[in-house]
Amino acid sequence: MFNIYKKIGWFIKQEWKTYLLMFTLLTLIALLALTPAYVLGIAIDVIVSKSLNWTSFAFLITALILIPVARYLSSYFYNYTVNKTSQKLAFTFRKNYLKKLFDMDAEFYEKYQKGDLISRATADLDMITVAATSMIEGMIFNIGMILIAISIMAITISWELTLISVTIMPIGITILNIIRMKKREYVKKHRVIYAAMTEKILESVEGQKTIRAYVQEENDLKEQKRVIVNDIESWRYIINYENRLAPMFESVYAIAYILAFVFGALFIMQQQMTVGQLVIFISYIGILYGPIISISGVFQQINNATVAVDRFDEIMKTEPDVKDDEIPDHILDFKEIEFRDVTFKYPFDEQPTINQINLTVKKGQTIGVVGPTGSGKSTLIRQLLREFNVTSGHIYIDGKNIKKYKIEDIRKIVGYVPQSHMLFRRGVDDNILIGNPQATIDQLNRAIKIADFEKDIHYLNAGLQTKVGEGGATLSGGQKQRLSIARALVKEPEILILDDSLSAVDANTEETILEQLKKFRTGKTNIIVAHRFSAIRDADLIIVMDQGKIIERGTHEELTKIDGWYKTQYIQQMSMK
Numbered sequence: 107m108f109n110i111y112k113k114i115g116w117f118i119k120q121e122w123k124t125y126l127l128m129f130t131l132l133t134l135i136a137l138l139a140l141t142p143a144y145v146l147g148i149a150i151d152v153i154v155s156k157s158l159n160w161t162s163f164a165f166l167i168t169a170l171i172l173i174p175v176a177r178y179l180s181s182y183f184y185n186y187t188v189n190k191t192s193q194k195l196a197f198t199f200r201k202n203y204l205k206k207l208f209d210m211d212a213e214f215y216e217k218y219q220k221g222d223l224i225s226r227a228t229a230d231l232d233m234i235t236v237a238a239t240s241m242i243e244g245m246i247f248n249i250g251m252i253l254i255a256i257s258i259m260a261i262t263i264s265w266e267l268t269l270i271s272v273t274i275m276p277i278g279i280t281i282l283n284i285i286r287m288k289k290r291e292y293v294k295k296h297r298v299i300y301a302a303m304t305e306k307i308l309e310s311v312e313g314q315k316t317i318r319a320y321v322q323e324e325n326d327l328k329e330q331k332r333v334i335v336n337d338i339e340s341w342r343y344i345i346n347y348e349n350r351l352a353p354m355f356e357s358v359y360a361i362a363y364i365l366a367f368v369f370g371a372l373f374i375m376q377q378q379m380t381v382g383q384l385v386i387f388i389s390y391i392g393i394l395y396g397p398i399i400s401i402s403g404v405f406q407q408i409n410n411a412t413v414a415v416d417r418f419d420e421i422m423k424t425e426p427d428v429k430d431d432e433i434p435d436h437i438l439d440f441k442e443i444e445f446r447d448v449t450f451k452y453p454f455d456e457q458p459t460i461n462q463i464n465l466t467v468k469k470g471q472t473i474g475v476v477g478p479t480g481s482g483k484s485t486l487i488r489q490l491l492r493e494f495n496v497t498s499g500h501i502y503i504d505g506k507n508i509k510k511y512k513i514e515d516i517r518k519i520v521g522y523v524p525q526s527h528m529l530f531r532r533g534v535d536d537n538i539l540i541g542n543p544q545a546t547i548d549q550l551n552r553a554i555k556i557a558d559f560e561k562d563i564h565y566l567n568a569g570l571q572t573k574v575g576e577g578g579a580t581l582s583g584g585q586k587q588r589l590s591i592a593r594a595l596v597k598e599p600e601i602l603i604l605d606d607s608l609s610a611v612d613a614n615t616e617e618t619i620l621e622q623l624k625k626f627r628t629g630k631t632n633i634i635v636a637h638r639f640s641a642i643r644d645a646d647l648i649i650v651m652d653q654g655k656i657i658e659r660g661t662h663e664e665l666t667k668i669d670g671w672y673k674t675q676y677i678q679q680m681s682m683k
C-alpha cells in the first residue's frame with residue numbers, strides 16, 4: 107500500500123489543492139451520511155416522550171429532506187473531481203511511460219514483447235489509477251466514517267455497547283486482509299498471462315493476411331482460444347479465492363450486529379438506554395457495513411495495484427545500455443568511419459553475428475555489401491544506427507569513438523531504409539516527411555524524384571495526399587520500398603543505407619534510382635546491401651560477408667579477377683539473365 111503512495115506521492119503533492127477539496131467533500135459526505143439516522147433516533151425519542159410539536163415536526167421534516175439533497179450535491183462534485191483527477195494521473199503516467207519507451211534501446215525490445223508493453227500501459231495503469239483515487243475515498247472516507255460513527259455511538263449512546271459490538275470488526279477485518287495478501291501472487295501470475303494474451307491477439311490482428319493466405323484460421327483460433335482460456339482460468343482462480351473470502355467479511359459484520367442487538371436489549375431492560383438510542387445504535391452498525399465492505403474492496407484494489415505498480419516500475423526503472431554520455435559530442439558531418447575489430451553478439455544469442463570486422467568508410471564513397479543470406483550484412487551496417495553497443499572492438503568517427511557522440515546526431519546523419527517498411531496511417535506525403543518534417547516542397551520533390559516514386563503518384567487516387575492504409579495496404583511492395591527510400595532521402599542524410607531496398611523494383615527502376623543517387627548525392631556516402639550485383643557493381647568498395655566475417659573486398663573489377671564467392675555468384679547471376 108505504501109509502495110503505491112510512494113509512486114503517486116509526487117502527484118498528490120502537485121495536485122494538493124484538488125486532494126484537499128476531495129478530502130473536504132468526503133468529510134462533508136461522511137457527516138451527511140451519518141446525520142439522518144441520528145435525526146431519526148431523536149425523532150423516535152421525541153415521539154415516545156410525547157413532546158413532539160409543530161415546530162419540531164417541521165424542523166425534522168426539513169432536515170430529512172435537505173440532508174439527502176446536500177449529500178447528492180457533495181457526492182456529485184466529489185465524483186466529478188475524482189474522475190478528473192484520475193484521468194490526469196493516467197495521462198501523466200501514460201505520457202511518461204511512452205516517453206520511456208522511446209528512450210529504450212533495441213535490447214529492451216528484444217526482452218519485452220509488444221503485448222506485454224501494451225498491457226502495462228493499459229490494464230496495469232488502470233489498476234494504478236483506480237487504486238490511487240479509491241485509496242483516498244476508500245481509506246479517508248471509510249475510515250473517517252467508521253471513526254465518526256463509532257465516536258457518536260460511544261460518546262452519545264453507550265461506550266460499553268460500542269466496545270462489545272464494534273471491537274470484533276477491526277480485529278476480524280485485519281486478519282482477513284492478511285489472508286488476502288496471498289492473492290497477490292496469483293495476481294502477479296495473471297498479469298503475465300494477460301500480457302501473453304494481448305501479445306497473441308496483437309499477432310493475430312497483425313498477421314491476419316498471412317493467416318488467411320495459408321488457411322491457418324483454425325490453427326490460429328485454437329492458439330487464441332488457448333491463451334484466452336488461460337487468462338480466464340487464471341482470473342477465475344483469483345475470483346474463486348476472493349469469493350471464498352468475501353462472505354467472511356460479512357460474517358464479521360453479522361457478529362457485530364447480533365452482539366449490538368443482544369446487549370442493547372439487555373441495556374434497555376436495565377434502563378441504561380432508550381429505544382431511540384438502540385435504534386440509532388443499530389442504524390449505525392448498519393451504516394458501518396458499507397465502509398467496512400468498501401475498505402476490504404479497497405485493500406483488494408490496492409493488492410492488485412501493488413502488482414501493477416511493480417510491473418510498471420520495472421519498465422520505468424530500466425536504463426538503456428545505449429545512452430548518451432552526460433556531455434555528448436555533437437556531429438553534423440564526418441570524414442571517415444572506421445570499424446576496428448568489431449564483434450557483435452545479439453543479447454539473447456550464444457555466438458557473435460559479426461566477428462572481428464575491420465572496415466573504413468570514407469565520406470563520399472559508395473560501399474556495396476554482399477554475401478549469403480544470414481551472413482550478417484544488416485547486422486554490420488545497423489551498428490551505425492547505435493541500436494546496440496558493440497560487444498568488442500570499436501567504431502570510430504573521425505578518430506573518436508561513436509559512443510561519444512549524441513545518439514540523436516548520429517541518427518540524424520544516417521538515412522536508413524530497412525528491409526521491411528513501416529508505413530503510418532497518414533498521407534503519402536506525411537509518410538515521406540517523417541524523414542524530415544521541416545523539408546521544403548523542393549526537398550520533398552527531389553526525394554520523390556531520386557527514389558523514382560514520381561511515376562507512382564499518378565496512380566494514387568488523391569496523389570501525394572492519398573492516405574496509406576494500415577501497414578501500407580494500399581501500396582504495392584515496390585511502391586512501399588520507394589516511398590521508404592524517399593523518406594530516407596528527404597533527410598538529405600550524410601550516409602544513406604539501403605538495406606536490400608532495391609529488391610522489389612524492376613531492373614529499369616533500379617538503374618534509374620542508382621543514376622539519380624549518383625547525380626544528386628555527389629560527395630555524400632551510400633551503403634548499399636544487395637543480393638543483385640547490378641545494384642553494387644559501380645560501388646567504390648564492395649565487401650563480401652560470410653558467417654559474420656568480411657571474406658573478400660575490392661571493386662567489382664578487382665573481385666571478378668579473383669576466384670572466390672563474388673566471382674562465382676556474379677557469373678551465376680549473369681548466366682541467369
Ligand SMILES: Nc1ncnc2c1ncn2[C@@H]1O[C@H](COP(=O)(O)OP(=O)(O)OP(=O)(O)O)[C@@H](O)[C@H]1O
Nearest residue numbers: 452455459477478479480481482483484485486606
Ligand atoms: N535481433 C536479432 N536477435 C538475434 N539474432 C538475430 C537478430 N537479427 C538477426 N539475427 C541473426 O543474425 C544473423 C545475421 O542476420 P542479418 O540480418 O544481419 O543477415 P543478412 O546477411 O543481412 O541476411 P539477409 O541477406 O537474409 O538479409 C542471422 O542468423 C539472424 O538470424
